[in-house]
Amino acid sequence: MNQAQATKNTQVQHMNPIQTNIVEPQGTVHHAPHDAALAARALTALRGLYEQPLALFSIVDSEEDLAEIETLAQRITAQSDVLVLVGIGGSSLGAEALVALRSANHSVRLMVMDNPDPESFAQMQQTVHPDRTSWLFISKSGGTLETVTQVMLVLDWLEHEIGAEGIRARCYACTEPTSSSLAKLADHYGMMRITHDPLLGGRWSCAANIGLVPAAVCGVDVRAVRRGMRDVLHHALHTEAEHNLAIQGALYAMRHAALGRTIHTIMPYVDRLEFLSAWCRQLISESLGKDGKGITPLAALGTVDQHSMLQLMLDGMDQQFFTVITTHQHGVGTKISKKLADVAGLSYLADKPLGDVMDAFQQGTIASLQAAGRPVRTLHVPVVDAYHLGALLMHIMIETILIADMMEVNAFDQPAVEDSKIRAKKVLGA
Numbered sequence: 001m002n003q004a005q006a007t008k009n010t011q012v013q014h015m016n017p018i019q020t021n022i023v024e025p026q027g028t029v030h031h032a033p034h035d036a037a038l039a040a041r042a043l044t045a046l047r048g049l050y051e052q053p054l055a056l057f058s059i060v061d062s063e064e065d066l067a068e069i070e071t072l073a074q075r076i077t078a079q080s081d082v083l084v085l086v087g088i089g090g091s092s093l094g095a096e097a098l099v100a101l102r103s104a105n106h107s108v109r110l111m112v113m114d115n116p117d118p119e120s121f122a123q124m125q126q127t128v129h130p131d132r133t134s135w136l137f138i139s140k141s142g143g144t145l146e147t148v149t150q151v152m153l154v155l156d157w158l159e160h161e162i163g164a165e166g167i168r169a170r171c172y173a174c175t176e177p178t179s180s181s182l183a184k185l186a187d188h189y190g191m192m193r194i195t196h197d198p199l200l201g202g203r204w205s206c207a208a209n210i211g212l213v214p215a216a217v218c219g220v221d222v223r224a225v226r227r228g229m230r231d232v233l234h235h236a237l238h239t240e241a242e243h244n245l246a247i248q249g250a251l252y253a254m255r256h257a258a259l260g261r262t263i264h265t266i267m268p269y270v271d272r273l274e275f276l277s278a279w280c281r282q283l284i285s286e287s288l289g290k291d292g293k294g295i296t297p298l299a300a301l302g303t304v305d306q307h308s309m310l311q312l313m314l315d316g317m318d319q320q321f322f323t324v325i326t327t328h329q330h331g332v333g334t335k336i337s338k339k340l341a342d343v344a345g346l347s348y349l350a351d352k353p354l355g356d357v358m359d360a361f362q363q364g365t366i367a368s369l370q371a372a373g374r375p376v377r378t379l380h381v382p383v384v385d386a387y388h389l390g391a392l393l394m395h396i397m398i399e400t401i402l403i404a405d406m407m408e409v410n411a412f413d414q415p416a417v418e419d420s421k422i423r424a425k426k427v428l429g430a
Contacts, residue, residue: 016235017228017391019380020245022252025373028259035251039241042250042405046398050237055199059208060229060394066222069209072172072194073216077108079170080134083217084124086154087138088114088146090202091174093282094211097275097393098225099218101386106219113154116146121153130161134217135171138210140196142180145424151185164189174210201412203283206393221386228390236398246395249377250402256321256375257295264295265313268325269302269362270384273392276325277301280396287400287411295403303361310365314372321375325392326362327384329355 050057059065076083085092092112099110113124135154139147158167173186174194186193200208207229212222236246253264264284266277277299284297298320300309313320332355341350349357369376379395381388404411 014235014238015231016239016245016395017231017381017388018245018395020249020377021380022248022375022377023370024252024255024375028255028375030255035255036241038254038406039244039247039251042402043241043244043247045405046402047237049401050233055197056204056207056397057233059197059200060226060233063223063226065209066212066226069212069222070216072213076134076136076172076213076217079132080108080217081132082109082111082128083134083136083214084111084113084128084154085136085138085214086113086147086150087136088144089282090205091138091140091144091147091210093203093275093279094206094393095214097273097279098206098211098215098220098386098389100272100275101215101220101384101389102218108217108219110214110218113150114146116149121150125157130158130166130170133170136174136214137171137182137186138174138196139180139182140176140198140200140202140205142175142178142182145421148181148185151182155185155189167191174213203286204397204412206279215386224386225390225393228387228392229394232391232394233398236395246398246402249395249399250406252375252377253295253321253399253403254406261319261321261375262295263298263320265298265300265309265320265322266325267300267302267305267322267365269329269358269365270325270327271301272384273325273389274299274301276389276392279393283396283400286414286417287404288407288409290409290413290416293407293409302365303358306361306365310368313374314368318374321377322369323377323379324362324366324369326378326380328382329359329362331355 085095092114095110096112102109111124111128113120135158137147137151137154142148155167155171158171162170168190171186171189171191172194173182173191174196175182175186176196176198177183183193185191194209194213196205196210197208202210205211207226212225215225216222232246236244241247266280268274268277281297281299284295288294302324313322331353333353335351335353336349338347338350341347366376366378379392381392401411
């Protein structure tokens with residue numbers, strides 16, 4: 001699609017499976033001409049990225065890679081009870097967000113080794129059975145020190161447990177097609193190498209094999225994930241600013257950051273979306289925190305963090321703006337016994353399903369935040385499944401790209417993090 005076609009198609013309303021509502025404190029000033037100019041520029045930039053094409057958008061727009069991903073997942077599933085993913089940051093967070101959808105009775109579970117903590121490594125060795133485990137080593141550069149050090153320890157251990165042939169059959173390395181440390185280790189043992197797209201940054205990689213292989217191994221419908229992502233992408237590309245959910249979300253963030261509310265609290269009321277908040281933390285921090293600018297993402301979980309953070313949210317400094325992620329909970333789940341509700345003196349709960357309790361608290365928190373004069377945006381999906389999780393992931397990625405354009409920072413690099421890596425290597429004698 002060329003630029004002219006993209007512009008023409010903005011008149012078409014494309015489906016977005018996410019419902020959103022923004023309630024801002026009384027007196028919040030909307031600078032309509034300024035907002036319109038920001039939105040127009042950001043939308044033009046987004047369409048320009050699609051035309052380049054940006055690797056993320058090309059991947060989402062295609063299904064050509066999915067058969068290969070599913071075939072690899074079937075191979076791993078057939079030989080494994082556990083898939084151990086050795087990777088950190090963008091190499092693991094997207095996969096964890098997707099694998100949270102895994103059914104409790106699915107045969108394969110995911111274990112992530114990210115932090116190079118000696119105690120955690122020892123616990124892994126005591127937990128897994130090497131002859132019923134597969135290993136996925138992920139590092140875009142192939143030189144991520146936390147990952148490569150653990151890969152070497154795993155390989156040394158596995159060589160004693162299942163031998164070089166076992167390593168070749170059970171270990172997979174995902175990295176760029178370069179001669180990196182991880183690539184050399186993979187070639188030494190004859191492991192299958194999976195190509196990490198050199199043009200796709202780790203924090204954007206949940207849409208690609210890096211996120212989708214672990215998801216498919218754990219029984220997640222990766223075609224539905226990709227479909228949800230694609231629907232949201234085309235809504236963002238082809239919908240004018242006034243009705244464009246990603247544009248409106250970016251303007252919401254910019255308005256409140258300009259007022260000194262630079263903490264974005266992301267609070268799903270769904271346990272399976274807890275890892276989504278952790279993934280957001282990296283995406284937003286690394287994409288926007290540059291040149292003295294940025295937004296600080298704060299991950300929370302309802303109702304758990306009502307018992308740890310809500311006091312601060314409601315009565316502390318007015319530094320936060322909120323995104324509360326909800327789903328249909330009313331009428332869902334096991335019913336509370338009338339007999340026990342009466343015994344407990346809570347007769348109003350008799351015969352109510354557990355979902356009614358969660359629904360009441362998510363409604364109550366949203367109303368409390370609004371009453372306290374806090375800006376609140378809700379993102380609502382009717383059900384938390386692969387399609388709608390894909391939609392949420394893509395919405396947040398596009399919104400982050402748009403905010404970066406509005407802030408005039410590069411969403412796709414992270415130059416400052418290299419300094420700590422260099423210093424760590426010096427400590428180790430490099």
